[in-house]
Amino acid sequence: MNKSVFLLVLCLCLFSSPLEAAQRSVIVYFNDAFNPFAQPLSQDRSNRAKLLKAMTDNHEVCKQAMASVLEAPGAPVSRLDYIRIINGAAITADERFIDELQRDERVKKILEDLPVYPPKTIEPTIKGAPSGEYAEGLPQVKATDVWSAFGLTGAGVVVGHIDTGVDGSHPDLAGKIVAYNDYVDEANSTPTDTGGHGTHTAGTICGGNTSGVAIGVAPNAKLVVARAIGYGGSTGKLLSSMDWMCDPDHNPATDDAPRVVSCSWHSGYGDQTPFYEALDAWVNLGIFPNFSAGNSGPNASTITHPKEHPYIFCSAAVDFNDKVTSFSSRGPAEFKGQQMDKPEIAAPGNNVYSARNGGGYKRNSGTSMACPHTAGVIALMLEANPGLSIADIRRVLSVSSDDKGAD
Numbered sequence: 001m002n003k004s005v006f007l008l009v010l011c012l013c014l015f016s017s018p019l020e021a022a023q024r025s026v027i028v029y030f031n032d033a034f035n036p037f038a039q040p041l042s043q044d045r046s047n048r049a050k051l052l053k054a055m056t057d058n059h060e061v062c063k064q065a066m067a068s069v070l071e072a073p074g075a076p077v078s079r080l081d082y083i084r085i086i087n088g089a090a091i092t093a094d095e096r097f098i099d100e101l102q103r104d105e106r107v108k109k110i111l112e113d114l115p116v117y118p119p120k121t122i123e124p125t126i127k128g129a130p131s132g133e134y135a136e137g138l139p140q141v142k143a144t145d146v147w148s149a150f151g152l153t154g155a156g157v158v159v160g161h162i163d164t165g166v167d168g169s170h171p172d173l174a175g176k177i178v179a180y181n182d183y184v185d186e187a188n189s190t191p192t193d194t195g196g197h198g199t200h201t202a203g204t205i206c207g208g209n210t211s212g213v214a215i216g217v218a219p220n221a222k223l224v225v226a227r228a229i230g231y232g233g234s235t236g237k238l239l240s241s242m243d244w245m246c247d248p249d250h251n252p253a254t255d256d257a258p259r260v261v262s263c264s265w266h267s268g269y270g271d272q273t274p275f276y277e278a279l280d281a282w283v284n285l286g287i288f289p290n291f292s293a294g295n296s297g298p299n300a301s302t303i304t305h306p307k308e309h310p311y312i313f314c315s316a317a318v319d320f321n322d323k324v325t326s327f328s329s330r331g332p333a334e335f336k337g338q339q340m341d342k343p344e345i346a347a348p349g350n351n352v353y354s355a356r357n358g359g360g361y362k363r364n365s366g367t368s369m370a371c372p373h374t375a376g377v378i379a380l381m382l383e384a385n386p387g388l389s390i391a392d393i394r395r396v397l398s399v400s401s402d403d404k405g406a407d
Contacts, residue, residue, distance in 0.1 A: 022094070022095045023078060023092055023093065023094060023095075024092070024093065024094075024095050024098055024112075025079070025090070025091070025092045025112070025113040025234065025236070026090075026091060026092075026093075026098055026110050026111060026112055026113050027083075027086070027088055027089070027090055027110065027111045027112070027113050027235060027236055027239070027274055028066075028070075028088050028089050028090075028091055028101060028107060028110050029086065029087065029088040029107065029108040029109045029110070029111070030059075030062035030063070030065075030066060030087050030088050030089075030106060030107065030108060031062065031105075031106055031107070031108045032058055032062065032087055032108075033057075033058050033061040033062055034054075034058055035058075036051065036054035036055040036057070036058045037051060037054070037055070037280075037281070037284040039051070040284070041284060041285065041286050043387075043389060044387070045255070045286055048255060048285060048286055049252050049253050049255065051284060051285060052246060052247055052252040052285060053252045055084060055085070055246075055281065055285075056084060056247075056252060058087060059082070059084040059087050062087055062106070063082055063089075065106050066089070066104075066106055066107075069101070069104065070089065070091065075093070075097065076093050076094035076096075076097045077091055077092070077093040077097070078092045078093065079091060079092035079093075081236060081240055083236065083239050083240055083243050084243050084246075085239060085242055085243035085246060085277075085278045085281045086239055086243075086274050086277050086278055086281075088274075090113050090234070090235070090236025090237075090239070090240070091113075092113075098110065111235075111270070111271045111273065111274065112235075112270055112271070113234050113235050113236045114234060114235050114268050114270040115233065115234050115268070116229065116233045116234055116235060116237075116238055116265070116266075116267060116268050117231070117233070117268075118164055118195055118197055118229050118230055118231070118233075118265075119197065119229070119264060119265050119266060119292070119295070119366070119368050120295060120366070121197065121295075121364045121365060121366040121368060121369075122295060122325075122327050122350075122364075122365035122366045123365065124350075124351045124352075124363040124364060124365045125350075125351060125365070126351045126363065127363065128363075129211075129213055129353065129361065130213055130353055132213075133209070133212065133213060133214060134213065134214045135204075135213060135214065135215045135352065135353040135354065136320055136348065136351075136352075136353065137204065137217075137347070137348030137352055137353075137369075137373050138214060138215075138216075138217060140320065140322075140348050141217060141347060141348065141373050141376075141377055143217045143218070143376065143377065143380065144214075146380050150384065152380045152383050152384055153218060153219050153220040153221075153380070153383070154206060154217075154218025154219065154220045154221030154376065154379040154380055154383055155220040155221070155383055156383055156386075157218065157221045157222070157259065157379040157382045157383050157386075158178060158221070158222045158223070158224055158256070158257075158258045158259065159205055159206065159218070159221050159222070159223055159224070159258050159259075159260055159261070159262060159375055159376075159378075159379050160223075160224045160226070160245045160257075160258030160260065160261030160262065160287070161198065161201070161202055161205065161223050161224065161225045161226070161261070161262050162226045162228050162229070162238070162241050162242070162245070162261060162262070162263050162265065163193075163197060163198030163201055163202070163225075163226075163227070163228075163229055163262075163263075163264060163265065164193050164194065164195040164196070164197040164198040164227060164229045164230045165182070165184070165191065165192045165193035165194065165195075165198045165199075165225065165227035165230070166180075166191050166192075166193050166198050166199050166202045166223065166225045166227075167191070167192070167193045167199040167355070167357045167358060167359075168180070168190065168191025168192070169191075169359075170199060170203070170207075170355050170356075170357075170359060171208070171210040171211075171359070172203055172207035172208040172209070172210050172211070172215060172216070172355050173199070173202055173203060173206070173207060173208075173223075173355060176206055176221075176222050176223055177191050177222070177223050177224075177225050178222045178223065178224060179224045179225070179248040179249070179256075180224075180225045180226075180227075181225075181226050181227070181241065181244050181248075182226075182227045183226060183227060183228040183233070183237040183238075183240055183241050184227050184228065184229075184230045184231075184232045184233055184237065185227075185232075188227075191225060192227065193227070193357045194230065194357075195229075195230055195357070196356065196357035196358075196362075197229070197264070197364075197368065198225075198227070198229070199354075199355050199356065199357040200352075200354045200355055200356065200357075200362070200364050200368075200369070201262060201264050201354070201368060201369065201371065201372040202223060202225070202355065202372070203215045203216060203354035203355030203361075204216060204217065204352060204354045204369060204372035204373055204376065205217060205218060205221065205223065205262055205372045205375050205376045205379070206218050206219055206220070206221040206222070206223060206376065206379070207219065207354060207355050211361060213353070213361070215353060215354045215355060215361070216376060217372070217373055217375075217376025217377060217379070217380070218376040218377075218379035218380050218383075221376070221379040221383075224245065224248050224257075224258045226241035226244060226245065227241075228240070228241035229265050235267065235268070235270065235274060235275075238265075238267065238275075239274055239275070239278055242261075242275075242278045242282065243278070245257060245258060245261055245282070245287065246281065246282070246285055246287065257285065257286075257287060258287065259286070259287065259288060259378075259382050260287070260288040260290050260375055260378045260379065260382070260393075261282070261287060261288070261289060261290060261375075262290050262371055262372050262374075262375035263289065263290060263291045263292070263371065264291075264292045264366075264367070264368035264369075264371045264372065265291075265292070265368075266292075266294055266304035266305055266306075266307070267305045267306045268305065269305065272305050272306045272308075272309075275305070275306040275309070276306060276309055279306065279309050279311050279312065280311070282311075283311045283390055286389070286390065288313065288378060288390050288393055289309075289311055289312045289313065290313055290314075290315075290371060290374055290375045290378065291307050291312050291313070291314040291315070291371060292307075292314060292315055292366070292367035292368050292370060292371035293307060293314045293315055293316045293317070293328060293329045293342065293343040293367045293370075294307065294314075294328075294329035294367055295317075295327045295328065295329065295366050295367055295368075296327075296329045297324075297325070297326060297327050297328045297329050297330050298326045298327070298328070298330065299330065300330050300331070300332070301330065301331065301332060301333065301334075302329040302330050303329045303330070303331055303332075303333040303342045303343065304329060307329075307333065307342060307343070308333035308334055308335040308340050308342065309335060310335060310340060311390075313344045313345065313374070313393075313394060313397070314342060314343045314344055314345075314367075314371075315343060315344075315345050315346060315347045315349070315367060315370040315371045315373070315374045316328040316329070316330075316343040316345070316346040316347075316349070316367060316370060317346065317347070317348070317349025317350060317365070317366065317367045317369065317370040318346045318347065318348060318349065318350070318370070319348075319350040319351070320348070320350070320351070322346075322402070324346060325349060325350050325365070327365070327366070327367075328346075328349065328367055328370075329343070329367065331343060344394070344397070344398070345374060345397055345398070345401055346370065347370040347371070347373035347374050347377075348369070348370060348373050349365060349366060349367050349368070349369040349370030349373075350365045350369075351363045351365055352364055352365065352369035352373075354369070374397070377397070378393055378397075381393060381396060
């Protein structure tokens with residue numbers, strides 16, 4: 001190569017490199033100003049607003065302290081999302097800037113903000129609508145018996161739903177979404193589901209029977225929907241959606257949070273600390289964390305993250321004959337060096353008939369389909385007795401379920 005050409009190329013590389021500093025997406029944890037959950041939630045939930053305000057105040061103090069760095073003019077930060085539930089922020093910034101943050105005494109730790117992908121579903125083995133007037137899972141969990149014997153249909157109960165979104169115009173779901181927030185497409189405010197997974201799971205929770213076939217366990221329950229799963233989803237977006245579930249209207253004085261959140265997803269394979277802390281906050285605020293077990297079976301110890309957390313109540317999948325499916329993840333799981341007996345329960349998750357994105361109906365298989373059956377049952381329980389605590393719900397689900405023994 002001609003020497004002058006070589007020197008020109010070298011100079012261009014040297015001078016362009018500072019302008020093209022590598023960007024990195026991370027979760028930044030702030031050091032707490034105080035412990036917002038020093039007092040537990042009371043049985044009657046009367047101090048919930050106080051606890052929520054304390055969590056908010058703790059974060060605001062730390063947020064204001066860090067704003068001078070994260071929001072400074074010229075700071076190489078291309079994305080900044082404060083996340084109250086973990087007292088931190090999800091940021092995308094230059095590598096060198098993040099290295100400097102590591103040394104800031106106001107920063108507790110920094111973890112990678114990793115992509116989180118949609119959960120896989122299992123191809124159903126049968127097609128077509130049920131032969132009767134109900135999706136098969138409804139009588140299987142005794143929902144139809146509860147409707148006829150007690151008149152309970154989930155009325156007055158709000159269920160949280162973090163998934164790929166929901167088709168808000170589906171005839172079996174229209175009018176049932178009381179709040180919607182989109183973390184995949186932040187400019188969108190219309191209940192949307194580009195993948196179909198969320199519409200199907202939402203239908204099992206509270207779908208109607210406009211087709212002549214009832215699909216929802218608690219058809220008169222309402223939904224608070226966060227679209228946070230899908231291509232473009234990440235740890236930070238999921239945590240932001242979990243934060244929003246604590247206070248959808250952003251007013252701590254109103255108790256508008258869902259009592260149970262249906263989570264048919266897993267959090268990937270990075271450090272699970274952010275999810276553990278968000279789950280702790282949910283339970284401290286009286287939100288029941290209802291999850292799918294995962295589709296990584298049939299081997300033992302295949303429960304997907306973060307379902308190893310002791311507060312999570314996760315559902316395995318059974319077929320129409322109450323036999324655990326081969327794909328359903330098995331326990332035990334490990335949480336911080338301790339063995340956890342997981343999953344806690346099993347529900348219908350094979351060839352489940354529910355709503356299809358864009359209208360119509362379809363069958364899907366997976367523990368993703370079992371999880372909303374459990375959420376719907378919890379909605380029926382809460383209509384019957386709104387005073388149930390998280391511990392009460394866990395106990396009732398456990399003692400009222402049939403023990404089928406080892407699969």
